[in-house]
Amino acid sequence: MMRLDKFVADTAGMTRSQAARAIRSGTVTVNGVPVRKPEQKIDENHDTVTTEGRPCTYRRFRYFLLDKPTGVITASKDPHQPTVLDLFPPELRRQGIFPVGRLDKDTSGLLLITNDGEFAHRVISPKSGLAKVYRATVEGSLTPEDVERFRNGIVLADGTKCLPAGLEILSEGECLVTVREGKYHQVRRMLAAVGKPVLTLRRLSVGPLSLDPALAPGGYRELSEEDLCTLFKLLHM
Numbered sequence: 605m606m607r608l609d610k611f612v613a614d615t616a617g618m619t620r621s622q623a624a625r626a627i628r629s630g631t632v633t634v635n636g637v638p639v640r641k642p643e644q645k646i647d648e649n650h651d652t653v654t655t656e657g658r659p660c661t662y663r664r665f666r667y668f669l670l671d672k673p674t675g676v677i678t679a680s681k682d683p684h685q686p687t688v689l690d691l692f693p694p695e696l697r698r699q700g701i702f703p704v705g706r707l708d709k710d711t712s713g714l715l716l717i718t719n720d721g722e723f724a725h726r727v728i729s730p731k732s733g734l735a736k737v738y739r740a741t742v743e744g745s746l747t748p749e750d751v752e753r754f755r756n757g758i759v760l761a762d763g764t765k766c767l768p769a770g771l772e773i774l775s776e777g778e779c780l781v782t783v784r785e786g787k788y789h790q791v792r793r794m795l796a797a798v799g800k801p802v803l804t805l806r807r808l809s810v811g812p813l814s815l816d817p818a819l820a821p822g823g824y825r826e827l828s829e830e831d832l833c834t835l836f837k838l839l840h841m
């Protein structure tokens with residue numbers, strides 16, 4: 605048994621207070637009957653709950669696409685700095701969501717957030733080979749030789765060899781970088797290795813998922829059934 609407002613918040617992706625408001629407004633039914641008490645207990649395994657006529661089904665796993673702003677760290681908790689999870693309401697944080705991989709504090713863009721450990725593991729694994737595309741602005745002028753070095757696999761300053769990667773020059777100091785692995789500070793270190801230190805870095809896509817133009821920085825949306833079908837197929841899940 606659980607409280608109706610918690611069930612609606614968890615299943616409809618609302619905050620607890622949004623759910624309570626929806627319930628008081630009479631748009632939530634339990635077994636076909638409108639219920640206006642947020643504290644009412646329901647049996648989440650047997651009762652049928654709808655909001656605005658749509659059935660609410662309990663989803664154990666949640667998947668979100670976040671447009672990470674700069675200045676926020678990719679961690680679940682930090683005593684001193686804002687984290688990506690601070691951008692989500694407590695109702696969702698309580699479902700055990702965490703970031704899939706990491707973006708640096710100064711990097712913005714697409715970050716997946718989930719509570720599905722197997723999914724996260726597969727997205728991060730270089731074995732799955734998901735392409736991640738970044739737009740970077742750099743100091744200095746990018747050259748066709750840089751493109752060639754990326755294609756052959758960059759060797760980082762500490763001797764680490766990277767897999768072949770894509771470098772597309774957009775203008776003298778702006779490029780798209782495509783990588784299929786996720787080493788620490790990889791894109792910054794790759795561009796530094798060709799003498800072009802990064803000024804700004806933004807991740808535009810991960811596999812088939814791209815940043816959503818409807819999202820403001822710090823905004824997120826739940827992945828659609830279609831997004832998940834495509835991704836699960838690619839990840840052999």
Ligand code: URA
Nearest residue numbers: 708711789790791792
């Ligand atoms: N590469 C980096 O250097 N930083 C990021 O945040 C992501 C990829």
